[in-house]
Amino acid sequence: MVSTSTPTRERVDQSFRAPVGDTIRERFTQFVLLIATCVALVVLVTLLVDIVRDGASGLSLNFLTQYTSRIAANSGIRAGLTGTLSLMFLVALLTFPLGVGAALYLEEFAPRNLWTRLLETNINNLAGVPSIVYGLLGLSVFVYVLGFGRSLITGALTLTLLVLPVVIVASREAFRAVPREIRDGGLALGATPLQVAVRQTLPAAVPSILTGMILSLSRAIGETAPILVAGAVFSRRADNAPWHLSESYTAIPIQIFDFVKRPQEEFQIGVASAAIIVLMALLLVMNSAAIIIRNRYARNR
């Protein structure tokens, strides 16, 4: 910065000789930028270490198989774990056909007109709507207007609407990455555009679609705000299952929220962080699966 005020003659010389002062300023800039880059990463590491330190001692098999209790030592997240797995299953079941169908339409069939542009803008805008707003939508439409009440299906539908835009965008990218020649080959052999889309383009895009689906699902199960608003309960002394659609439900993030809000430190720190470890482990497994799928099929292509 300082050198810009120096006379032109010197600046020309600098470019050839790179005086020591300028090298130091250059190094300093680079150092500051590097430190700033590291801040976020250091916070991430601190967060992980902090959680493992707080919660590792509370982890045991009992923690997974017991319901929440008034005594911290006997508390577990069985209800939340079964709820999260049920939600995951239902959201996957609903999102896959809807998301892939929408992406297939937009990428392969939609005419380039105002309506399509509107759809695309709309999907991009939906991705930026705060997740709590989807909870409000679920609370009004699914709980009251459609009369589902504060039940598992309400939670699943709310999360489906939340991740659908993300799945559509990811699936569209997957379709776009399929080489043009595959489509042309099918069309040249007399297949209709729909046959080409379903039998050629879709299978070629499935690995990338799966990757996008898993990543969206991992976003869905980490979400708290939408299902908190759409009627998830804090504690439940029964298992959730995907076929218990009209029963009340809870999920791991909801239980974490509840634990952190409790006044007792054993819950606020110990039980909450143990539940966080379980949630993060689940997310880690899902993300690893997504990366493995991506890498395996990227190599084959």
Add this chain to the structure above:
Amino acid sequence: MSTVATPSAVGSVPPEGSGKHILAAPRPRYGEKVVLGLLWLCAAISVVTTVGIIVVLFTEAVALFGIPGVSIVEFFTDTAWRPFTDPGSDNFRIGVLPLLNSTLLVTAIALAIAIPLGLATAIYLSEYARPRVRRTVKPFLELLAGVPTVVLGYFALTFMTPLLRSLFGIERVPIFNAMSAGIVVGILVVPTIASISEDSMSAVPRALREGAYGLGSARRHVALKIVFPAALSGIVASIILAFGRAVGETLIVSLAAGNLPPAELPATNPFQQVQTMTAYITQAVGGESARGSVTFQSIFAVGALLFVLTFLVNLIALRIVRRFREEY
């Protein structure tokens, strides 16, 4: 598309001038039209969702102002938020400004953290880092962006708050405060700013950089005076998107920033308990109040305001990004 829709017969002599139909299917495939219709419906769900959000938020919000004793003017101008008593009683006040103020306070703290860190990260990754460093750092940023916000809320309350209290004094920093939540929300949106800004910096044509280097510029001058201005629209868009994300953030603020709307406006002290719009919504739904009550409808009025705010912000950001794309 046209092959599906044209029912001209194969084998018959095509009429003069319509030679392109000779390879068309012999008869229309009605089944395919049904499937295409279904696919169209899938895509249309997104529009239904948007319409649903707008209709729900506004009809439920309007119902709030139909309740006797609740006025829309007070909602936007009154400076106290005490919606839990009977409307009409002296204690009842329903001005959203304290919530809005709290949200903006937390967002301002978050952006004060995230803009310098995010932009520095973007500049470092795009202009300085070796490809290997970039390949290592970017997944970590994605990992940070993928941490559930309830986990970050736990971190804010049980790590950041005690840290701030030991740094600035227990008397000055209450357990619930805007600063702790703001810092963690800031960390949350660093990846948003860093990755979008980095994308737009990487999109700056190489020739611009090489021209500057050819004239003898130092690397920091190329980064700050050539690449940064050229990528400015993308950078601005990333900041706007981060703003939208910070405004809509729920878990961190409801766990760490508290549930007490500030009594004096404007509230600017970062070390005070506040209640953001999103925190109010989570507090009020916890009571499972009946539909039609002030509490229930007020959730939607606050939600509608939140939605309008973030929707406008995203629209502006999208427009800026699109204009920037057309430049190169």
